[in-house]
Amino acid sequence: MATHWQYSESFADTNFKMFENEDLFDVTLEAGNEKKQIKCHKFILASRSPVFYAMFCGTLAESKDVICVPDIEPSTLEHLLRFVLYCEDFYSWSILLKS
Numbered sequence: 001m002a003t004h005w006q007y008s009e010s011f012a013d014t015n016f017k018m019f020e021n022e023d024l025f026d027v028t029l030e031a032g033n034e035k036k037q038i039k040c041h042k043f044i045l046a047s048r049s050p051v052f053y054a055m056f057c058g059t060l061a062e063s064k065d066v067i068c069v070p071d072i073e074p075s076t077l078e079h080l081l082r083f084v085l086y087c088e089d090f091y092s093w094s095i096l097l098k099s
Contacts, residue, residue, distance in 0.1 A: 005017040015044055015085065016082075019040075019041075024041065025040060026042050027041070027045070027056075028065060029066075029067050029077065030068045031070075031073065031074040031076075031078075032069075032070065032072065033070060035068070035070075036074035037066075038074065038078060040081065042056050044085050045085065048084055048085050049084070055067070
């Protein structure tokens with residue numbers, strides 16, 4: 001059954017709602033030394049990033065459901081994902097730089 005958010009004119013809005021609801025995630029990114037898990041959608045990651053596209057669809061495609069990203073702090077990755085993948089704006093770039 002469709003819900004009201006599925007009728008949004010913005011693809012980014014519906015994607016963000018799926019992200020908020022944690023619906024249909026199919027990959028997990030482990031960020032930072034503490035390996036905080038951030039669940040995502042491969043389709044959306046690959047559609048917005050040539051690196052993720054190569055990671056999931058290229059000749060050296062990852063078959064793992066968990067991808068380690070140790071060189072980025074979890075809060076920075078979360079802000080970056082929300083901005084790049086779901087077009088969510090945040091207060092300023094200083095948030096990313098401080099993270």
